[in-house]
Structure formats: C-alpha cells, structure tokens
Amino acid sequence: MPELPEVEALAAFLREKAVGRVVARVDVAAINVLKTFDPPVTALGGLTVTGVSRHGKFLDLDCDGVHLIIHLARAGWLRWSDALSPKPPKPGSGPLALRLHLDDGSGFDLTEAGTRKRLAVYVARDVDEVPGIARLGVDPLSDEFTVDRLRAVLDDAKRAQIKGVLRDQAVIAGIGNAYSDEVLHAAKLSPFRPANSLDDDELTGLHAVIVDELTSALTRAEGLAAKDLKDSKRSSMRVHGRTGETCPVCGDVVREVSFADSSLQYCATCQTGGKVLADRRLSKLLK
Known part of the structure; x- marks a missing residue:
C-alpha cells in the first residue's frame, strides 16, 4: 500500500x-x-x-x-x-x-x-x-507533530496496541502497515505495547524515529519516476515484508504475526526481549 x-x-x-x-x-x-x-x-x-x-x-x-x-x-x-x-x-x-x-x-x-x-x-x-x-489526524511531518502532540495521542489511545494507533489515519495521517513496522523496529518497541505505557525516553525516541523514517523515505524517493517508487520502498525495508530473513541490526530472524487480511513483521531480539509473539491465526497473542 x-x-x-x-x-x-x-x-x-x-x-x-x-x-x-x-x-x-x-x-x-x-x-x-x-x-x-x-x-x-x-x-x-x-x-x-x-x-x-x-x-x-x-x-x-x-x-x-x-x-x-x-x-x-x-x-x-x-x-x-x-x-x-x-x-x-x-x-x-x-x-x-x-x-x-x-x-x-x-x-x-x-x-x-x-x-x-x-x-x-x-x-x-x-x-x-x-x-x-x-477525519485525518496530524501529519507526522508537519510542525504540529511535536513530542507533546504524540504524547497526547498515545495517552488518548490508553492501552490500545501501539501498532494500531500508528496506523489509525484519524490519529496520525499517512503511516500504514509497512512504515509502522519499520518505525517500531527502529524504536525497539513491541507492536503490541500498550500505547500509554511509554516512558519519557521511549516517547521522545519514538517521535524522533517516526520523523526520521518518513524523512529518509522521502529522500530516497526524491526524483524517482512513479514506476520506480514501489521497488525503492521494498528495497529499503528492514523488517516489513522480510519474514524469515535476517534482521540487519542483530542477526535474529524476522518473524511475522498474521491476521485475517494483513500481517506484521518484527524482530524478537530487537523489540520484544526475545519473546516470540504467537501468530494470531493459530493461537492467542503472547503478551
């Protein structure tokens, strides 16, 4: 997408x-x-x-x-x-x-x-x-997207899973399945971490990662013809769409959690303290 x-x-x-x-x-x-x-x-x-x-x-x-x-x-x-x-x-x-x-x-x-x-x-x-x-929420590359604005967004979401909050267009406009995977991997956060559970350092780090990931992606895409944008996006992903491949940060295997009509990718070593999350198609999520 x-x-x-x-x-x-x-x-x-x-x-x-x-x-x-x-x-x-x-x-x-x-x-x-x-x-x-x-x-x-x-x-x-x-x-x-x-x-x-x-x-x-x-x-x-x-x-x-x-x-x-x-x-x-x-x-x-x-x-x-x-x-x-x-x-x-x-x-x-x-x-x-x-x-x-x-x-x-x-x-x-x-x-x-x-x-x-x-x-x-x-x-x-x-x-x-x-x-x-x-109904769009704040644009993450606008001046309105401050650390305090992100804090308010996550506090309002309460214990909703942070992956879903980042993808909610009424909350933050423009981030989808792929870049939310990449952001959470870079921020070293579990996709199922409760949104309101981040401490100050984690919150500041998440804000910086969101801006950096999107800005870097824009820089990579700059000047590309429309036909080349998809390949540029795919080749830049570290974990999204790379199930079974090696995490470029720690060397662990990239894992997947599948849902009815979508899936997410993550690194257990980088994001969940080594804990493997259960595939939603097979069993209840391990928290």
Whole structure:
C-alpha cells in the first residue's frame, strides 16, 4: 500500500509532469472507483492542473478549483505515460480503473490489482467534502507533530496496541502497515505495547524515529519516476515484508504475526526481549 512517502513522491512527480497542462478528458474503466457524482468527472475536461498536494495518503490534483482526489488503497497505483493511447479503454478492461488524458497526449492510468477493489476517486470542489480527508489526524511531518502532540495521542489511545494507533489515519495521517513496522523496529518497541505505557525516553525516541523514517523515505524517493517508487520502498525495508530473513541490526530472524487480511513483521531480539509473539491465526497473542 502506498503510504505517506510514496504519495508525497507521486505528488512531486505530478507537479513536474502535470501542473500547467489542461485535462483533455477522463476515461472511467471501472465505475465503482468513483465515490462522488457532483461535480461529475467530466467536469474536469478543459480545466488546467494548477497544483498537486497530499493529505495523509490521499493524492489531490487541483484543476482550477475542482479537485481530483485519489486514494490508492492497498493495491492501487498510478502509471504515468508520456504518450497515452487516445483510444477509450473498454469498461472492465483488466486492472485499469481510470485514465486521465492531458492536452499534450501524456497522462496517467489508475490501476488496481487483485479482487478486492478499494481504489477510490473523488471529484470535489472542497477537499473536506471527502470523509477520509475530513477525519485525518496530524501529519507526522508537519510542525504540529511535536513530542507533546504524540504524547497526547498515545495517552488518548490508553492501552490500545501501539501498532494500531500508528496506523489509525484519524490519529496520525499517512503511516500504514509497512512504515509502522519499520518505525517500531527502529524504536525497539513491541507492536503490541500498550500505547500509554511509554516512558519519557521511549516517547521522545519514538517521535524522533517516526520523523526520521518518513524523512529518509522521502529522500530516497526524491526524483524517482512513479514506476520506480514501489521497488525503492521494498528495497529499503528492514523488517516489513522480510519474514524469515535476517534482521540487519542483530542477526535474529524476522518473524511475522498474521491476521485475517494483513500481517506484521518484527524482530524478537530487537523489540520484544526475545519473546516470540504467537501468530494470531493459530493461537492467542503472547503478551
């Protein structure tokens, strides 16, 4: 799933490629991707892309005050082309969900792999009309994200597991499954540590790690084409997606806890004092 660094990198890429260009037309190949109807997606035709920004994990193209807002969800992606085919795509044509044409023949496809279709596209005059944006919590790379703000967030979460709190978009906007694994590994915290149980040193350390991990990911992604962002993210992960491999910090094996539709990775030596957490598919979590 694209998270804050990848979405910010996509926004930077589109600022370079799309800002100043006029939307020629938008082809919808999967009608279920559209989550709004007023204004219609056809209203974008003839408008100029005046800006591209990010709200959490939402990508926002401002077209003369009408916003095309994209949430790539788990399996969605944006594929840029300098020369799109002018032929309209057939509805339901493979992974293609939506195609945006610009006046110079360039543009992008929004695609989604798999059977769970969660890619979402909104057309709105006000970004806060999109419920997912209206409820977003603090951006972890903003000036508002201070140690005190993080303390308040964790205290409010009480004994909720810290992994879930970091992923809650209504609390902290932009961190998903991958970067929460990486943050907790770097901070040497169990993913199931109660949120309000951190002492002052752990809290300060966690705050620094969150900012550093996301900033470093942004630096790695800087200047990359959209097609290269996924590989850059995967290659930079220390524990996420690396079940069975060696922890680069201590040499222990990277372990996994699986849930119904997701999983997390961690290092027992670095994060849980050597205790192996039970796989949720098989037994109750060992605390």
